[in-house]
Amino acid sequence: MNAREREILLESAATPHREMDRDGRLVPPPAWWDLPPDARDELFELQVVTREMERAVRGGSGTSQAVMARILS
Numbered sequence: 001m002n003a004r005e006r007e008i009l010l011e012s013a014a015t016p017h018r019e020m021d022r023d024g025r026l027v028p029p030p031a032w033w034d035l036p037p038d039a040r041d042e043l044f045e046l047q048v049v050t051r052e053m054e055r056a057v058r059g060g061s062g063t064s065q066a067v068m069a070r071i072l073s
Contacts, residue, residue: 001036009035014046016054016062 001009012031019027035043055061 006035006039010039010043010046013043014050016047016051016066 009031013029013035015029018029021027032040032043051061051063058065
């Protein structure tokens with residue numbers, strides 16, 4: 001895997017949106033499965049940074065907003 005392919009997979013997997021399986025469990029994005037193990041650590045760090053930026057801009061994370069939406073529905 002070249003650097004560009006790795007970057008594309010990291011960006012694809014960094015999204016806060018998570019699909020759910022039919023039992024309601026969150027599942028990793030498809031790009032996550034294609035990442036080599038060492039890139040998963042890099043992905044975690046990227047997710048931490050993007051969530052911090054998201055909280056600063058939106059006043060809360062997408063995850064917290066999704067949880068509250070499920071509780072209130």
